[in-house]
Amino acid sequence: MTSTKAAVVREKGGAFLIEDVDVADPRPGEVAVRLVASGICHTDLLARDQVMPPAAPAVLGHEGSGVVTALGAGVDSVAVGDRVVLAPMSCGQCRNCRSGHPMHCAAFLALNLRGRRKDGSTAYRDAEGAELNGHFFGQSSFSSDVVVHERSVVRVEDVLGDVPLELLAPMGCGLQTGAGTVLNALRPAPGSSIAVFGAGTVGLAAVMAARIAGCDRIVAVDLHDHRLELAQELGATHVCRADAPSLVADIVAATGGGADFAVDGVGLPRTARAAVDVLNIGGTAAVVGSAGAGQEVSLGLSPLFGRTVKGVVEGDSVPALLIPQLIAFHRAGRFPFDRLIRTYPFEEIERAVADTASGATVKPVLVH
Incomplete structure (x- = not known):
């Protein structure tokens, strides 16, 4: 169990409240990640306003970048200390996943919007021990520490170069989608x-x-x-x-x-x-x-x-292929996505939300 800070929505249209939460240790096939940054996407605001699930109370956020801190049994695609970008969850078994279209996974909605793992459990609890919906788009990146399935982790250790890791959070949704x-x-x-x-x-x-x-x-x-x-x-x-x-x-x-x-x-x-x-x-x-x-x-x-x-x-992408490719384009000066980004301290999430709602900021990124 890891104690951390997270932005929790407790009611329809409510504020993102910075709270102490507990995150469970990774299960087999899961990875624990300490985030350095989280992007804010309009989809987070739709979920906050209950235009789409999961229900409150919930930890939202689905654009995260960070460092692996622990591995569940059987995980061999990343190692502790690896720098990673998080991406949506997919089942890996349906026809679309098997044919190279995991973002069009037949179970995409259930795996990414239910607020729970596939078995109905959640890794997130508040300071009183009450369960919180999480695992939003496989991530819930509005938490400084997360537990995600191995399929939602994209290792960028070998392609990062001198690109700051905190700039890569939006790769998990907005950038790879467009x-x-x-x-x-x-x-x-x-x-x-x-x-x-x-x-x-x-x-x-x-x-x-x-x-x-x-x-x-x-x-x-x-x-x-x-x-x-x-x-x-x-x-x-x-x-x-x-x-x-x-x-x-x-x-x-x-x-x-x-x-x-x-x-x-x-x-x-x-x-x-x-x-x-x-x-x-x-x-x-x-x-x-x-x-x-x-x-x-x-x-x-x-x-x-x-x-x-x-x-x-999500751009009908294979995140583990497209995200490194976009980083390479950026390093070559052909994909200057950093010009879209404005960073905010994690604690100023409400100011960042207001700036994205007004159009003042194209892509707010919260720095943990």
Whole structure:
């Protein structure tokens, strides 16, 4: 048992309260990690507000980087002292996992949103001994110490170089989601055109990945001018205000008759619809964001002719492959994700949440 600090949500829409918690020792197949940093993602806020599970009281957070402190029996992929990035959990046994698509695991929701291990237990208890829901996206990284399954641990010891470990926390969700959607799910050919809705972490990672892929027309869409300016600096060739009355027509014009690809990094009905409407015949739209969880989207039948719409989870990545690749791109100056990040002391999680909600900070990272 390890005593540590964690940010606990105790009621729907409630504050993240820094509390003393106890974390159980790792079981067989599990790894204990002491975190150096935790990213804040919009999905954490959806869970806080009970738009999605788990129920309160819970330890949320699903973007963590840290150092291995203990191993459960049978773990041989990492060693104590290894620097690691955490990623979502997958079963490893279903058809999608076995075919190299673990982020589309058939058991993804049960393993990552239930707030419990597969057997229904939790490794987290509060100071009074009461159980806390945890294991959020296999992590619950809003705890300074975590216990995760071996499948959720990505060793970065050999590729880290001089990149600060605390900068890598967002690799576990936002960065791999945006970049993986482009590089893994869409795979645009050099010279392709792409429209990216949302210039947050997911969208900007998609913009950078589109540049790596060789797209020659990259359109970024957002409501915040400072994010659009950053998108241009990171590779966007055109930018559009999301509230422009002629948004779809503007994107069609900017891409020379319609985009080959589109990424909806917001996940609202209107952005998902727009991502389809801007496509040329033969184009593909990937819906990635989840801001509209529980909502429905309507699509015209005619615009679907010859076009493809696909939902993508976590960039359809194999985290142990994509995350080291993205670190290598960063070290080569091709994926400057550090420009999205602003760090905060862990104890200032509420200020970081406010800054992400207002749009002032693209990617808040809490430093433990």
